[in-house]
Amino acid sequence: MRSKIFITLLFLSHICWAQTATKINRQQLVQRHTVKLYKADTLASLSVGNGSFAFTVDITGLQSFPDDYAPGVPLGTQSEWGWHAFPNVNNYKVEDALKTYHLNGRDVTYMVQNNQGPELSKKTADYFRINEHRLHLANIGLEIIKKDGSLAKLSDIKSISQQLDMWTGAIKSYFTVEGIPVQMITYGHQQQDAIAAKVSSPLIAQKRLQIRIRLPYPNGDWGDRGNDWQNDNQHSSSIISKTANTATISHTLDTTSYYISTLWKGAASVTQKQPHYYLVKPTKGSSFELSVRFNKEKKTAPAASFTSTEQNSKQYLAAFWKSGGAIDFAGSTDPRADELERRIILSQYLTKIQCSGNFPPQETGLTYNSWYGKPHLEMHWWHGIHFALWGRPELLQKSVDWYFKVQDIAKDIAKRQGYKGIRWQKMTDNKGREVPSSVGSFLIWQQPHFIYFTELLYRAKQDKSVLEKYKDLVFGTADFMASFARYDEATKKYVLGKGLIPAQERFKAEETFNPTYELVYWHWALKVAQQWRERLGLPRDQKWDAVIKDLSPLPVQGNKYLFTESGTDSYTNPEYQTDHPSVFGALGMMPQTPMLDKQIMQNTFDWIWNNWSWHDTWGWDFPMTAMTATRLGMPDKAIEALLMPIQTNTYLPNGHNYQEGRLTIYLPGNGGLLSAIAMMCAGYDQAKGTLPGIPKDGKWKVKFEGLQQMP
Numbered sequence: 001m002r003s004k005i006f007i008t009l010l011f012l013s014h015i016c017w018a019q020t021a022t023k024i025n026r027q028q029l030v031q032r033h034t035v036k037l038y039k040a041d042t043l044a045s046l047s048v049g050n051g052s053f054a055f056t057v058d059i060t061g062l063q064s065f066p067d068d069y070a071p072g073v074p075l076g077t078q079s080e081w082g083w084h085a086f087p088n089v090n091n092y093k094v095e096d097a098l099k100t101y102h103l104n105g106r107d108v109t110y111m112v113q114n115n116q117g118p119e120l121s122k123k124t125a126d127y128f129r130i131n132e133h134r135l136h137l138a139n140i141g142l143e144i145i146k147k148d149g150s151l152a153k154l155s156d157i158k159s160i161s162q163q164l165d166m167w168t169g170a171i172k173s174y175f176t177v178e179g180i181p182v183q184m185i186t187y188g189h190q191q192q193d194a195i196a197a198k199v200s201s202p203l204i205a206q207k208r209l210q211i212r213i214r215l216p217y218p219n220g221d222w223g224d225r226g227n228d229w230q231n232d233n234q235h236s237s238s239i240i241s242k243t244a245n246t247a248t249i250s251h252t253l254d255t256t257s258y259y260i261s262t263l264w265k266g267a268a269s270v271t272q273k274q275p276h277y278y279l280v281k282p283t284k285g286s287s288f289e290l291s292v293r294f295n296k297e298k299k300t301a302p303a304a305s306f307t308s309t310e311q312n313s314k315q316y317l318a319a320f321w322k323s324g325g326a327i328d329f330a331g332s333t334d335p336r337a338d339e340l341e342r343r344i345i346l347s348q349y350l351t352k353i354q355c356s357g358n359f360p361p362q363e364t365g366l367t368y369n370s371w372y373g374k375p376h377l378e379m380h381w382w383h384g385i386h387f388a389l390w391g392r393p394e395l396l397q398k399s400v401d402w403y404f405k406v407q408d409i410a411k412d413i414a415k416r417q418g419y420k421g422i423r424w425q426k427m428t429d430n431k432g433r434e435v436p437s438s439v440g441s442f443l444i445w446q447q448p449h450f451i452y453f454t455e456l457l458y459r460a461k462q463d464k465s466v467l468e469k470y471k472d473l474v475f476g477t478a479d480f481m482a483s484f485a486r487y488d489e490a491t492k493k494y495v496l497g498k499g500l501i502p503a504q505e506r507f508k509a510e511e512t513f514n515p516t517y518e519l520v521y522w523h524w525a526l527k528v529a530q531q532w533r534e535r536l537g538l539p540r541d542q543k544w545d546a547v548i549k550d551l552s553p554l555p556v557q558g559n560k561y562l563f564t565e566s567g568t569d570s571y572t573n574p575e576y577q578t579d580h581p582s583v584f585g586a587l588g589m590m591p592q593t594p595m596l597d598k599q600i601m602q603n604t605f606d607w608i609w610n611n612w613s614w615h616d617t618w619g620w621d622f623p624m625t626a627m628t629a630t631r632l633g634m635p636d637k638a639i640e641a642l643l644m645p646i647q648t649n650t651y652l653p654n655g656h657n658y659q660e661g662r663l664t665i666y667l668p669g670n671g672g673l674l675s676a677i678a679m680m681c682a683g684y685d686q687a688k689g690t691l692p693g694i695p696k697d698g699k700w701k702v703k704f705e706g707l708q709q710m711p
Contacts, residue, residue, distance in 0.1 A: 024328045024703050026321050027167055033345040035164040035654060040154055042072030043664060044653040046164045046171050047367060048188030048195060048313070051356030051395070053079045053294070054366035055140075055195045058154075059162055061173030061184030062197060062211070064141035065154045066227040073656060073664050074225040077137045078366040079193050080357050081296045083373070083430060084218055084256040085131035096124040097436040101510065103499035104486050108417050110441040111434050125436035132429050134362065134373025135253070136216050136226030137294050138260060142184075142199070143279070144177050145208040152177050164654075166349040167321060169313035177203070187309045188353070190316035194293035196309035204266075204282045211290055213260065215251050215276040223662055224369040232275040239278070242270055246302050249278060258296050263303040265289040320352055324391035325706035327681055334699035336643050339651075343642075344677055346655025347670035348390070355383045355667055356395040359402050359430050365667045374429050378446035378503070379668045381589075382620045385456060386674035389682070391706040393460035400453045403473055406432025414480050421479025424450060442501040442509040444484070445518055445582075448525035450477045452711075455528050460708065467536050475541075478529035481522055482543045485551065493552040496522060497566070503582035506575055507564055514552050514565035517585035523551050524590055554586070554595055560604040561586065571607070578616035581608050581625065588628030591686055591711050602632055609637070614646050619657040619669025622649045623676035627710075630680050630693035638680055638693040642673065675710070682707035 037044055040059045047056040056076050058065050063075035098109045099121070113129070114121045144152040159176040173184040182201040189195065203209035215237050219228040235253040242248070247270040249260040262270070262280065266288040270280050282288040293303035304312065327344055329337040354365030360375040361383050380399070387395040403410075407422055409432045414423035424447055425432060426440035434441070454470040485494035497513030504515075526544045533540055555565035563570045563583050570576045587601045605628060622641050629637035643649070649669075650658040657669030680693020681704045694700050 022703055024326045024705055026326050027318075029326060029328050029330075029341075030167045030321055030345055031165065033342045034166065035346070037162040037653065038160055040068075040157060040160060041653065042069045043658065045069055045073040045075060045367075046162070046654055047350070047353060048169055048171060048186060049353035049366060050188060050190045050193075050316075051353060051398075052358065052366075053188070053193035054353055055186075055188055056367050057171060057173075057186060058141075059157060059160055059173065060142050060175065060182070061162070061171055061186045061199075062141045063139045064143070064212075066139050066141070066225075068154045070225040070227045071661070073652070073654065074227070074368040075139065075141075076226050076366065076368040077139065077294070078134055078368075078373075079137060079294060079296075080359050080366075080430070082135040082137050082258065082294070083132040084135050084253050085133070086127075086218075086220060087254055088127065088131070090123070090127075092124040092127045094124070094128055094433075096120055097128060101499060103510065104497075106418065108499060110417075111436045112438045112441055113436050114438070128433075128436055129427075130220050130372055132373075132431075133218055133220065133224065134369055135218060135256070136224065136368070137258065138251075138292075139212070139214045139216060139226065140195070140292055141212050141214075142182075143210050143212045144182070144203060145210075146178060166345065167318060169317045170310075182209070185310075187306075187313040189293075189304055189309045190312050192293055192304060193295070194291060194303050194309065196289070196291040196304065196306040198287060198289045198306050200287040202286060204285055204288055207281070207283065209282065209288075211280040211282075211288075213249065213262070213278040213280065213292070215249075217253070217276075220372075222370065222372060223364075224373070226368060229276075235276065237276050239270065239272060247280075248298075250298075251276075258294060259298050261293045261295065261299060261303045263291045263305060265306065323706075325389075325678065325682075325708075326704065327677060327707070328703040329701065330703070331701035332699060334639075334695070334697075336639065337700065340639070340642060340677070343651045343655065343670075343673055346651070347674050350655050350670050351383070351386065351667060351674065352395070355671065356387065356398065358398050360384075360399050360428075361667065363668055364663070364665050367665055370663055371427065374427055374435060376427050376440070376446075377424055377449065378426060378443055380446070381449050381452065382623075382668035382671045382675070384453065384671065386671050386678060388453075388456040388460055389675055389678035389708050389710060391460075391708055393457055396453060397457055400450075400457065400470075402432075403450060407473060407476070409433065411476070414483075419480050420483040421481075422473065422476035423447065423480045423484075424477070439501055439505055442499065443503070443505075444496070444500050445503045445521060445585075447477060447481060447484075448521045450474065451525040451528050455711065456708075458532075459711075464535070467532055471532060471536060474529055474532050478526055478541070478544055481526060482541070482547045485522065485547045487550075488552075491552070493550050494547045495552050502564055503585060504563055504576075504580045506579050507567060512564050512566050514555055515582070516554050516561045516563060517582045517589075519552060519554055520586040520590045520593055520596060523548060523593055523595055551595070554597075554600075556600060559600060560607055561600055574613070577608075577611060578613045580618060580621050581612055584608070584624050584628040587631050588624050588626075591684060592631065598632065601628070605629070605632060605634075614644065615648075617646065617648055619648050619659060619666045620672035622646070623669070623672030626676040626693065627679055630676075631684070631686075633692070635680070635691075635693050635695045636697075638676070639695060642676060678707045679710040682709050684710040 171186040289306035291303035427435040502515030555562040625641040626638040656665035
């Protein structure tokens with residue numbers, strides 16, 4: 001009997017191995033998940049972009065109905081450089097948002113919202129949370145005039161057929177208005193902040209089709225959706241130059257200015273209809289091409305033509321798909337395989353065009369604002385590490401290099417609080433400024449991320465130049481970690497906290513210490529920092545070694561890991577069974593370390609799997625759970641976690657991870673999915689072979705190539 005089982009397992013493993021050796025037809029893989037839409041779905045907006053700029057369209061292929069789509073996935077036009085601040089007319093000072101806490105025998109200042117504090121502190125915190133905020137640069141849409149002279153509404157768009165070909169970056173849209181056909185092709189340029197569109201329709205010759213360029217004003221809301229047409233007198237715009245086939249519009253909002261360059265092919269005129277409202281009107285023919293480029297500085301060269309943009313998009317997106325890794329589930333009989341493969345392909349496309357720029361991205365990428373457009377550095381792990389695991393470390397490196405620009409601010413935070421080294425920001429902006437937050441300022445799990453990122457970059461290149469480039473920031477990161485760990489004379493151990501909020505943001509900062517995930521991450525990252533010193537021929541840091549040796553053990557209760565040592569009611573209080581089950585990060589995001597007992601984590605996993613309030617979780621919690629299941633040797637649970645039927649694990653037709661009405665897209669979920677599935681296929685350092693996260697039931701056929709192991 002045992003020999004038969006062995007032969008069966010050997011056969012199944014041989015199938016999996018053989019599949020990895022077969023070259024994947026990547027174009028076929030990508031194009032079998034071409035997005036196809038046959039109705040107007042305001043949650044199915046499609047985007048083109050290049051990682052530093054993105055342009056999101058409705059069912060017409062442009063941004064024709066922004067108000068209709070605002071409650072769904074909004075029709076944003078955003079860039080990395082497009083930021084704005086309302087004037088600080090009250091001369092708020094960021095120091096007024098600081099609050100002093102007495103923690104562990106000394107006073108420490110944190111930048112918080114302080115909603116119950118002095119009125120000045122609250123107003124100051126509100127101002128610096130809102131400002132700077134990311135801009136919606138413009139709305140570019142069709143205006144179609146019906147026979148009765150009125151403008152067509154979304155309900156007038158009929159016979160819809162739209163598709164996104166991710167291999168070429170083409171969005172092809174077909175529809176009719178009053179029985180008259182309209183065809184649109186839209187591309188995004190891969191080096192410029194620009195789009196190009198070609199529209200074909202008898203409506204052009206009838207002078208019933210025109211293209212609108214409208215400039216919204218930022219409303220300062222948490223989730224500005226780019227359709228605020230009020231406050232015309234608060235900003236200025238004008239056509240500053242035009243020729244027979246070009247026009248340039250300047251737009252100024254307080255101290256922010258930028259330029260919109262247009263180029264068209266075909267007879268047309270451009271006029272200003274009203275403030276911040278411009279129309280490009282084709283006058284004859286059956287087709288019309290328009291390119292629009294956004295620039296922070298005034299440019300004399302026109303935008304690239306439609307043909308040039310089309311060629312550029314096809315060339316660079318094909319190169320993207322041919323690079324790095326690929327996973328192919330063709331031939332699998334498990335009914336979930338096709339949906340998982342769809343999510344993987346669409347997530348690669350979305351993170352490429354939304355998250356592969358020179359700055360850590362916001363959680364809604366370059367589509368619309370959340371948290372005023374600001375990035376959260378604890379989320380950078382979920383946005384970015386998959387690029388390295390998928391064999392594209394250069395896309396991770398772009399945003400990692402941003403940390404050089406903001407290190408001085410991070411050093412000042414550590415110094416202000418009485419610590420050594422660099423304390424990385426949580427909620428910030430492109431310039432690295434600390435943003436007041438009553439939760440974010442107490443988070444610490446973003447701190448070791450920089451060591452994780454740079455270790456991945458080193459593993460990818462295996463070159464001393466990587467060590468030399470990043471060593472000062474790695475060592476500064478470790479210096480803060482070692483000084484943040486407080487030595488407790490009673491226990492003779494180093495303690496994390498009080499004065500922190502763990503990744504599971506349900507615990508009070510003043511009471512919380514020794515969260516399980518953060519303890520493991522601290523231990524692992526300090527050990528890696530010491531390895532960097534050894535690789536560079538430097539002596540080990542004695543303080544780091546002391547913390548590594550005597551860091552508090554992981555807290556255990558009832559043969560399960562507590563979420564925090566201070567949270568002794570973790571398993572009895574329902575409040576602590578919601579949000580991120582971040583205890584899983586201790587074995588999932590992290591490899592197994594000497595401080596962790598695998599059986600205790602298995603007990604913890606089983607309890608959380610059966611008792612957690614999964615409806616009160618976030619999109620990256622499911623990939624994290626899958627990673628932990630994989631490391632515990634439960635591939636069935638890993639697949640179940642990735643496809644758990646929970647609202648926050650929903651992946652829309654456009655591939656976006658839906659959370660709720662105010663957060664209709666959530667890119668950490670997409671990035672997390674890619675990281676988890678890469679680990680489930682390629683494995684991790686301590687894994688015995690590949691495909692540790694794929695069930696061995698004969699229903700999964702897996703080809704993969706170009707993936708890197710997770711630590």
